[in-house]
Amino acid sequence: PAETLDELVALCKRRGFIFPGSEIYGGLQGTYDYGPLGVELKNNLKQAWWRRNVYERDDMEGLDASILTHRLVLHYSGHEATFADPMVDNRITKKRYRLDHLLKDQPEEVLRRLYRAMEVEEGNFHALVQAMMASPERAGGAMTAAQVLDPASGEPGDWTPPRYFNMMFKTYVGPVEEEAALAYLRPETAQGIFINFKNVLDATSRKLPFGIAQIGKAFRNEITPRNFIFRVREFEQMEIEYFVRPGEDEYWHRYWVEERLKWWQEMGLSRENLVPYQQPPEELAHYAKATVDILYRFPHGLEELEGIANRTDFDLGSHTKDQEALGITAKVLKNEHSTQRLAYRDPETGKWFVPYVIEPSAGVDRGVLALLAEAFTREELPSGEERIVLKLKPQLAPIKVAVIPLVKNRPEITEYAKRLKARLLGLGLGRVVYEDTGNIGKAYRRHDEVGTPFAITVDYDTIGQSKDGTTKLKDTVTVRDRDTMEQIRLHVDELEGFLREKLRW
Ligand code: ATP
The missing domain is CATH 3.40.50.800 (Anticodon-binding domain)
Structure with missing residues (x-):
């Protein structure tokens, strides 16, 4: 496997897999262009996913929803209010960082000083970030006092209080740039599936459990894009929303974790490099009952490749009309705009209810990066010469x-x-x-x-x-x-x- 990202970046550029976006004008941070071989590899990976999850199953339908998204979709989904990362600025260098990324990169003694200053139990990183966002003024002072280093200068910084930054890209639909014309580029493909739940159900007469699968672009204005195509501002996702009866959700959650782990191995990733990580309760997103991340040992570290969440009835419950009559269990915003009932009528009892949803959500670009890293091999030939081989599965080879x-x-x-x-x-x-x-x-x-x-x-x-x-x-x-x-x-x-x-x- 590749030892550093740099050797992959060099191979990708040299042989035409992946180029920096807008390169001839100095580059546009957080964007990459897939070259002649990259586009083939990426397409092969997406096709393999589609084949396994749509064609080979008898309980799945496909979808390709639009990227431009009505503001209300991302209002009721909770993204307008909560799809934000904590951000902090160094007043000296004027550099801006995502708070958790910045802190993770600090030397141990700096972090220790910060835990002490914030009066948080040492080692509980999640609690530290939460405490800092709860009292930002104090946090900014504590960061400066603890001498948190700025990676750009290598020197301690003068830090502002951290604050939340919403990552959604906004745009205007039509010729007038006014508030009423505001729309978003979707930050995930998932919402397109939820809002089409009734359309797909009506068109296919599916019975529970069944799923809807989608592959497509998503956009996030990441504060610090980094690690090549691992964290970018424009990327692709392969997402499944699998709808089940409440009560059967835990079974299906476990099922999908196993299924997805198996699939990544079939794609060529080795089991030692794949680590399922069960999120502890304090890390869970507000809508999730349980989440298992599939981590991969990337050259830059062990990080998320895919997330598999049990989202209960939060999503359909957020977008449906008649919320009260349907007895939604998740905490949702009161929906005053939806025109459809996103629910399921039990064929036996005739009763309406909102299905729970299990969401396996994988990143295409992170998948490509993992495949490249795993396949990259340096060999010494009997002649003493070195050869580089990409030992990709033949089915995935460009x-x-x-x-x-x-x-x-x-x-x-x-x-x-x-x-x-x-x-x-x-x-x-x-x-x-x-x-x-x-x-x-x-x-x-x-x-x-x-x-x-x-x-x-x-x-x-x-x-x-x-x-x-x-x-x-x-x-x-x-x-x-x-x-x-x-x-x-x-x-x-x-x-x-x-x-x-x-x-x-
Ligand atoms: P992270 O914690 O790394 O920011 P996340 O937990 O916010 O990721 P999800 O919202 O769960 O990510 O998105 C599902 C998947 O989409 C991720 O597992 C990842 O593969 C992919 N993904 C998310 N953000 C990015 C990004 N900025 N660049 C590339 N892929 C991404």
């Missing part, structure tokens, strides 16, 4: 097969290779490339680095011009395996079976 003519100046060979490329592409297994840049050794190295599982070479034998003068090897090619570097010779008619088997999910 390019499945590279077809390489041994020489570029023999039309029989290059034409044969081009025809073979077209034929293999026709199998529908993903991207197949015809590759005649550089010599064959260079082509192999390049494809090792981008994770292409198979390199197929068309040579003199293939066109029936073997050195021994026979045509025994006509229509055979060499197939080189990325991981073992072993080459076998196959008849071109055997390639379909071979590749289908190797690329099967």
Whole structure:
């Protein structure tokens, strides 16, 4: 696996996976562009998720809701009031930080002084941040007195009282920038699922339990985007809202944690690097009854890849009309605008109730980063040379097969290779490339680095011009395996079976 983010960043730039956003104008912080190989890898990951969670199940429907979101959706969901991170400024350097990130990066003795100044039990980090947000004036003074360091200067700062910063991106719909036209870019895909609950239910006549799955962009104005594509301002999520009967929620919560852990392993992440973390009660979001985060050992540390929350009837209960009659159990804002009843009629008793929801919510970009980190391998060859290989699952690899003519100046060979490329592409297994840049050794190295599982070479034998003068090897090619570097010779008619088997999910 990769040891540092830097080696991944360098590979991604060099080979065309991921570039900094708006780079030629100095970059736009917290944005990245997926290049020729990144877009393939990302699409493959999303397709694998969709296939597992929508196609292979009989209790799931898909959705693609809009990104621009009515203000009331994010009012009643609670985001307008509470989707905020604590932020603090250094008056000396004018730098701004997310409070918890800043504190986590401090030397131990600085933190110890801060715990003491805030009179919080040492080691209870969550309580420390809470205490600081409860008395911001005191917290600002305590940070300055404890000599909290500014990572930008490495010097103690003069800190302002911390305050909350709402992370939603605002925009205006229509030509006039006025309050009434305010809308948001969605900060999560989930809300689009909740507000379409009745539409999907009416259209599909689903019975509980069932889920709605969605993949799409989400936007958060993160105070300190960092760690490459781990924390960005524009990212993608793969989210499921799985609706269940109250009382069955705990079973389904456990079920989804297991299911998702299994899936990430099937994608190639090793079990040792995946850590399920049950949030203690004091860390839980106000709407959650229980949350298990799936943490991954990223090169920069053990951090969240996916969160699986039991959200009870909070979401449908927040957006439904007739809240009182439906007897919602979660604490929700009184909804005076919703025009629909987001509830389920029990087919046996005829009674209406609001389903509970289990939400497995994964980040696509964090998934891509984890896959790259896990797959990145440095090997020393018997010759003493080093090779870098991306040992991605063949199914996820951006390019499945590279077809390489041994020489570029023999039309029989290059034409044969081009025809073979077209034929293999026709199998529908993903991207197949015809590759005649550089010599064959260079082509192999390049494809090792981008994770292409198979390199197929068309040579003199293939066109029936073997050195021994026979045509025994006509229509055979060499197939080189990325991981073992072993080459076998196959008849071109055997390639379909071979590749289908190797690329099967
Ligand atoms: P964090 O605590 O790291 O800010 P979160 O708990 O706020 O994340 P959720 O709201 O649970 O994140 O979002 C679900 C998933 O979306 C996360 O597990 C993560 O994979 C992804 N995600 C959230 N914020 C970002 C971001 N800024 N950049 C990339 N992915 C993100």
